[in-house]
Amino acid sequence: MIFQYLPEPIDDLLSVLGYWDLMLSGFIMTMWLYGIALLMGFIIGLSFAIFRQYGGWILSRIATAYIELIRGTPLLAQLFLFYFLPYSLRIPIVKWNYGINFVLFGKDISIILLNHRVLVGIITLSLNSSAYQAEYFRGAILSIGTEQLIAAQSLGMSRLSGIRHIILPQALRRVIPAWSNEAAYLPKYTVVVYFIGVLELFAQAHNIVAYTFVSLLTYIIVAIIFLVLITTISKGLDYIYKRTSIPGL
């Protein structure tokens, strides 16, 4: 009888919710990683899509190689590569960190927003996301067709100006439904940084389980948080897609 666990759902829930401060700081960390990786991935990905499509012989090949290399290797392997690379190259790791502290409802909440682990996580997630985003952007650019750029050039616009003023405004509108895939995947991918000790939502959930011994409920709560987050993101993007769509098309 000693080993039999009697579920007491209400008590379990209350004990897990008692650690809401850990959940919150984990959630903020996840959103922080997500936001930066999505933004950096957008900038790098868009550039590589343009290089691949319009970059000429050398740039387009470099871009293609980059995209295939990243899409062809596991995210976790990339993370470990960036994490262990400085050690194997004997580059000394300087311990430093920037964080925020605040008090909310009587609880001290402190989050390390940037140290070498977080930085490795951000770099990996950004580069990884950029390769996938690049392909979404390239698909959208391809769907615009060559005639639009020819029309722009025949007005006297340079290729660059045509890409900037004619191709991109159309491609960025058209890419939203496909791109929302990446926007919805990325929050879930951020959990890999748990492996290098970044305290994001999943790592904090692990901590809560260690404190409370309530695992199922904790992870269900984490799952619900992700579900709500990602549903909100998709709905938001749907709304933006409709708002920016070109009348008559």
Next chain:
Amino acid sequence: MGKPVISVVDIWKSYNDLNVLNGVSFELMEKEVKVIFVPSGSGKSTLLRCINMLNPPDKGEIYLRGQNLMDSDVDLNKIRSRIGMVFQHFNLFTHLKAIDNVSIGLRRVKGLSKEEAHEKALMALKSVKMAEWADHYPAQLSGGQQQRVGIARALAMEPDVILFDEPTSALDPELIGEVLQVMLDIAKSGTTMIVVTHELGFAKAVSSEMIFLGEGVILERGTPEHFFTSPESERVKKFLKQLEVLYGSHEELLKL
């Protein structure tokens, strides 16, 4: 006579082993309307895209008011802003309203202010009778309306010459008339034009010279009168007959 606006001197162009242009030469004078007939698939777009150097010829020379466009130090973007182009499939910028389609070149290429560009664009739209559609997007317009905006887009840049690449062949028959009418109006107001088309009626009405291209060379050239009374080569006679049958002359569409 003055100096030619465009001189095409012995241009050659091939794609892999397909020879599209095998030594074509002609000159285009100020306010001249030259109509070029090319059997489908014989390099009509190639010829026009050689002239504005979007698709430079392999060999030969092209001059815009005496300036050789094949020189490596020519600023082609600047040159292209002086050569208007109207496309078979209109190629309007789908994300821009009609007015912005017309004004974007003025703003981004000619560097006009937003207000100036808007005013000029509106005038160009007026000249193609599309001013009241200025705030519509291309997808909200009919083919004929889109093509008229396309013409306005070229006109607004005040180019030295406008190239028309089969401007009516993607249109439904009932929409052809309004586009031809606009082209007729701007031709009569002294616009220098090269028109690749199958519209015999248009050629008859305004062209100063008609050129028949076939197998990459000029088969025959001359005034409309010449072609409609006494064409020489058998191929041209046959081609004229086919055009008459396939496309008609649309003369009834044009208020001449």
